[in-house]
Amino acid sequence: MPLVTSTEMFQKAYEGGYAIGAFNVNNMEIVQGITEAAKEVNAPLILQVSAGARKYAKHAYLMKLVEAALEDTGLPICLHLDHGADFEICKSCVDGGFTSVMIDGSHHPFEENVALTKKVVDYAHAHGVVVEGELGQLAGIEDDVNVAEHSYTDPAQVQEFVERTGVDSLAIAIGTSHGAYKFKPGQKPALRFDILAEVQNRLPGFPIVLHGASSVIPEYVQTINRYGGNMPDAIGIPEDMLRKAAGMAVCKINIDSDLRLAMTAGIRKHFAEHPDHFDPRQYLTDGRDNIRDLVKRKIVNVLGSDGKA
Ligand code: G3H
Ligand code: 13P
Ligand code: ZN
Numbered sequence: 610m611p612l613v614t615s616t617e618m619f620q621k622a623y624e625g626g627y628a629i630g631a632f633n634v635n636n637m638e639i640v641q642g643i644t645e646a647a648k649e650v651n652a653p654l655i656l657q658v659s660a661g662a663r664k665y666a667k668h669a670y671l672m673k674l675v676e677a678a679l680e681d682t683g684l685p686i687c688l689h690l691d692h693g694a695d696f697e698i699c700k701s702c703v704d705g706g707f708t709s710v711m712i713d714g715s716h717h718p719f720e721e722n723v724a725l726t727k728k729v730v731d732y733a734h735a736h737g738v739v740v741e742g743e744l745g746q747l748a749g750i751e752d753d754v755n756v757a758e759h760s761y762t763d764p765a766q767v768q769e770f771v772e773r774t775g776v777d778s779l780a781i782a783i784g785t786s787h788g789a790y791k792f793k794p795g796q797k798p799a800l801r802f803d804i805l806a807e808v809q810n811r812l813p814g815f816p817i818v819l820h821g822a823s824s825v826i827p828e829y830v831q832t833i834n835r836y837g838g839n840m841p842d843a844i845g846i847p848e849d850m851l852r853k854a855a856g857m858a859v860c861k862i863n864i865d866s867d868l869r870l871a872m873t874a875g876i877r878k879h880f881a882e883h884p885d886h887f888d889p890r891q892y893l894t895d896g897r898d899n900i901r902d903l904v905k906r907k908i909v910n911v912l913g914s915d916g917k918a
Contacts (some may be wrong), residue, residue: 610683611635614687615687615778616734617653618653621736622855623900625913627905627918628855628861629690629860629861629912630652630655630657630907631689631910632660633691633865634676635728641678641789642868644684646900647908649905650905652914655780656678656687658688658691660692660694662691672688675688677734685918688706688708688709690702690710691863696728696729699740702749704844705731708737709731709740710729710741711743712743714742715746720770722770723773730775740777741777741861742776742781743781744762744780744782745759745760747780749821750787761783762782762804764808767779767812768812778815778861779808780818781804781808781817781818782818782859785821791823792844794844797809805857808858816908817859817861819851819863824867825844825846825870826903832874833874835881836878846867855861872899875897876892878895
């Protein structure tokens with residue numbers, strides 16, 4: 610099966626009250642851990658690549674890794690550009706075989722965001738590729754941009770944005786944020802479900818995307834700190850809130866930080882238990898196994914996309 614777009618995945622997810630996991634990939638072990646998990650529970654997948662991942666691993670390598678995963682698993686897989694900053698990177702990914710791109714114009718004023726997003730949509734749609742846009746800004750760290758405060762999505766703008774740009778899905782800001790430190794120590798995690806409900810009300814049937822949706826699973830942070838790490842208290846998005854969002858209009862849930870924590874925890878533990886090891890296959894196996902376990906848990910307990918491939 611060739612790479613697919615997310616169109617059918619989102620339609621079924623919306624109707625079925627579940628969400629598709631969109632996992633960031635940077636190397637072979639991450640691709641394998643995610644796709645092995647999805648295969649075990651028969652889940653459709655979005656694998657996403659950031660500009661940083663493209664710089665680290667190179668487009669051609671990531672493309673071939675994902676093609677290998679397709680061949681190996683036979684699953685429906687959509688290959689997506691995460692946080693495309695400008696038209697050029699989106700075009701390069703469309704031309705280079707991706708089936709979905711995000712144009713992240715959320716840092717621009719509304720009219721500029723509309724114009725930039727529409728330009729990407731026109732090009733992508735002419736090539737059979739779907740587009741995710743964004744309205745509102747998440748707090749947190751994303752590439753080189755560090756945003757201190759949320760700028761929540763204004764539901765009054767979403768209809769006009771979708772109609773004028775022609776985007777296929779929309780990322781919104783309801784209180785999630787990128788990275789491992791989403792809430793301050795002692796702060797109670799909260800999301801603006803009222804905004805999500807109002808967006809859904811104004812765009813019935815339209816797929817919504819949640820960025821910054823890692824739960825920052827405590828057992829991985831504890832393992833990292835037990836074996837030589839020094840991470841401050843990290844708080845993520847509680848799993849029950851993600852399940853609630855998946856039952857509403859959220860069809861795509863982005864997860865990167867949890868993958869990083871799982872892999873690092875596996876490798877740190879490996880070295881603590883086997884300080885004499887120096888064969889990368891030994892410690893990367895533990896990193897990959899942790900990713901596989903994490904992704905299975907996400908698909909079954911949080912996303913609800915198991916059995917939906
Ligand atoms: O939203 C950002 C993703 O976690 C990708 O992070 O730009 O460091 O690859 P990155
Ligand atoms: P996390 O940092 O919460 O994993 O978010 C990842 C993300 O939104 C990628 O676009
Ligand atoms: Zn993101």
